[in-house]
Amino acid sequence: MLDFVSNPLLDLLRRRRPGYSLEAPFYTSPEIFEADLEVIFGRHWIFVGVEPDVPEPGDVMVVDVGRNSVAIVRDDDGAVRAFHNVCRHRGARLVHEEKTTVGNLVCRYHSWTYDLNGALIHAEHMGDGFDRSCHGLKPVHLRSLEGLLFICLADEPPADFDEMARVMAPYIAPHNVRDTKIAYQHDLIEPGNWKLTMENNRECYHCNANHPELTVPLFAYGFGFAPEELDDTERANATRYACMLTDKHGEWEAMGLPSREQEHLDDMVTGYRTERLPLDGEGESHTLDTKAACRKLLGSLDNAKIGGLHFWTQPNSWHHFMGDHIVTFSVLPLDAERSLLRTKWLVHKDAVEGVDYDLDNLISVWMATNAQDSELVGFCQQGARTAAYEPGPYSPHTEMLVEKFANWYVKRMRAHADPRTAE
Template sequence: MLDRTTTPLLSLIRRRRPNYSLEAPFYTSPEIFAADLEAIFEQTWIFVGVEPDVPEPGDAMTVDIGANAILIVRDDDNEIRAFHNVCRHRGARLVHDEKTTVGNLVCRYHSWTYDLSGALIHAEHMGEGFDRKCHGLKPVHVRSLEGLIFICLAEEPPADFDEMAAAMGPYIAPHNIREAKIAYQHDLIEPGNWKLTMENNRECYHCGANHPELTVPLFAYGFGFAPEELDEAEREQAARYGCLVTDSHRAWENEGIPSRMLEHLDDMVTGYRTERLPLDGDGESHTMDTKAACRIPMGRFPSAKMGGLHFWTQPNSWHHFMGDHAVTFSVIPLDAERSLLRTKWLVHKDAVEGVDYDLENLISVWMSTNAQDSELVGFCQSGARTAAYEPGPYSPHTEMLVEKFCNWYIGRMRAHFDTTSPSL
């Protein structure tokens, strides 16, 4: 029987069977979890938040990626900066709250003080030979994609972020993320490996049976289907949906709103996918009645019925942008069998809760969906621990994008650990 804790990582990577789920150690092994942090979360661009997390100069937020503590601040010139959240004196954590506002960054241990550019500006009793210029905070690469904040812990980050940003910028810009505010944030600890959370997101094979709230604003044929299993009436409905998508894309793009699908999930290091899709019912937002949840539009659109733009990035995020609000999701690995799913709902910065939007209506679809998905991820994690688990085949009609996620993941692991293999 396979020893799930000592099987060499390289052999697991090399024998991965395409179009099948990963072997159990990828979901259960602490050693492979550590390898994931090294090869994936310390080498690629990671989505961590939005500019409304730090809306004003002096605003700061923190996030932990494995053993790495990261500090993100807006400086006095209104620029977003990121640093290791570690004092250069004796390594104490600088900022302890997830969100705060500061004038300077002051270490509580010995009062070493840094300005918002990361420069050390005060350190008592260090002697005449001490050079403050050599002890500034260690920077972390940070980029804002139209208000979405990404960091990279690698010394040399993947250069293809620029390619992704150039393609995605026109899609996201109309949603005006920088002029939004966070109406609500919810942190959920999912009982599963981070890859199971991502795999679950990359398909909707499970949606019809598990997500009654989510399937209200979404068309059933947008989930994928097997054409050979449809009767004549169902084939006609699927064809009408295909025409609706094509016609919607043409109409939206005629209004200057990019909408057509772009997909580079497994052929770029900074993998991504986007597409704007029509919504069912009244078709305005991800709500139970499919009407806009917020009275004040968040974006600049000619109509309330602009569908929903989805945007996925490897390895850890997905996003939904509507005319009235946006929802962002980030997955942060905690250990081999637990992950943090952080969800943020954004509305226009001038919108007032209870006047312009009802919070329960705004968040109900995804609060329910996240809880349902968390339970499903836990079922998969429990199964991966058993002796009976073996990789199962993906549906070629509804799980193609799960395969693209796993193919991207194995490619990144191979590039980092298997020097004999070609990589992107």
Template sequence: MIDLVSQLTHRKKGYTLEAPFYTDPEIFATDMDVIFGQHWIFVGVDVDVPQAGDVMLVKLGQTEIAIVRDDDEEIRAFHNVCRHRGARLVHEEKSTVGNLVCRYHSWVYDTTGQLIHAEHMGETFDKSCHGLKPVHVRSLEGLLFICLAENPPADYEEMERQMAPYLAPHNLREAKIAYEHDLIEQGNWKLTIENNRECYHCSANHPELTVPLFAYGFGFDPTELEPAEREHAENYAAMLNDNHRDWESQGLPSKEIDRLDEMVTSFRTERLPLAGAGESHTMDTKRACRKLMGSMTNAKAGALHFWTQPNSWHHFMGDHAVVFSVLPIDAEHSIVRTKWLVHKDAVEGVDYDLDNLINVWMATNAQDGELVGYCQDGVRGKGYVPGPYSPHTEMLVEKCTNWYVGRMLAHLARTRAVA
């Protein structure tokens, strides 16, 4: 039996976690209970369920959630479990229904989750007591978050207050999903997130992604720079300040907000300039879609980055958006779910070429999946010991890991206090 409190309390700051946190099924079960069971989890976008009656399934470990747009256009979420004898209710990843009907004994629920039909249950049976079990769901300017806890973290409102002005110009509710892709990574969910929270590895592993990205936007050791490199870094810093000033004058909030290790519902955002033509995450750095998103009027508006703990990162450009979620499968496997969004009126083959839209991140995801697999292979071995994060390029990984440790310890302390 692993003493989680001792392991977490004695974790060395600035270092990776001990191997069991990436491999042990018991710790994974605790992760699913504490991290994915008690916090706001990003699961999709409003336009995953664009019309009344549309349903989307999301799986977190062994728990399935049905996300439904009801007849009044409100998005609701329920545990995907019939209240009769526990049968799985919805079976397709996406579908459209009039009502939700259990295939086992034909109990029928409307799209608000109320039980409206159940045969042979007797005169004293009260249908109103057997509606679907609800799950908290919130939309942040078109980004869907759910929380399985009875009482979800209240600081979601603070994230919403700060982030809504950044996201609103891109107007995801007036977008459509041009493409979505699931990649199963051979690694623990924390390794996937650690990999995402740094670009130390980018120059050696992401030839496509480093075309639109500036190398100096993701950290560097100033003591290692040659004079020419130092000049480039200083020029980048000046350009960043100029861009932030110009974008904010256009009504595009851009300056960094970093709350990755300060809140229960933690997040980070910043609008960063893009290289080359400066328009999009494409191989030629030009816009991938002719129709701009939302109220955007400038294709050269950089890329707005938005990260949330514990499982998402997103990029919003003038012409399209790419949203990512990490959905744990088990201790050593995770799904990286990616969705590309364009303006709802954009026509494939006319306004955008699909390959051009998706190829940078399709390549990057595949490369990252391979790297995460390397790490998972390594942490299984007896030679693994926690290694140090770079203070110049992996400082956000440390914040992510420190947030995880803090949330786990807080929960375990509450559990001990109750016991």
């Protein structure tokens, strides 16, 4: 347990200047990184994957969060469970592959064997007085939000997940995550602190100059702008976009697709944001021609032109739901200056590669965008290491959601460092 009172972290948190980026140690200090692991990733709901990661009974997925390893298992009754990936005998790692299929969970060291409910069912040579029921796998809190999997390592997880789920379930349900398969997964190690990766995601100030692929399907006016800097043509285009957004929200909601903005990025412990936004061009998907990448639409949808639903969660995920496919992103910290960005592309479980979708077309926009963002995050990390770095001002027009991420982070850290500041 970190001693926040004697740690300079508390002073840094107290003097954080609203509307400005964080001080350099938040991005470079190994001690603050350890605090992030303990407080943010150890006590909050973390997005780790999707139910199609473990589609059948016996399927296992391992996710490492800092030094903690978690095994996510689908049991024989079809329920998804999570356990610490640690044998209860002498602490050996239990499952070594990222994904595997098992009948039972068997420790390679001394063959202690657990069923898919986590119960210890076999342990040789332990004597007559040994009680197997006291040595089952340690459970980890797990929640599925319409097929999106979140874990919490704390003994008592934040209770407001239920409120987020109540609001978000109707938005996500039409896309039927549970009835999809993972067409592709890409793991990218970004050369920056996890907060820099998240900050970069929470704004599109940088998009026009850096993301030629992403700005094909996305409208520039959907991510903030300074009205006083627009010329007459740009102002007219911005007005048309605002009218189109209102019209599309009404149209989609009449189809049974909740679309209007819900924003709780820094006023809930389990912060989140969602909104369905129109897409440019053909308006069907995040592809270079803006047309659907997969011919087989998700769930019972019969129209690909339903925009792109985005869903962000604090502290580590963002998602895009289209009519034809879904893209999920999770950020997992590796050390103070490196992060793992894990991206998954989901299509209908019956879609056939090469028949219903071309894989390169499906993934090209976000593969390019992720690589570009990784380079930008690296630039910021390099700057944070220098003596010249100091917190810079966020744009009030295009970086307001970065400020909400930073504000959420500081509030959550202070709530644990100084309980008097907790909401």
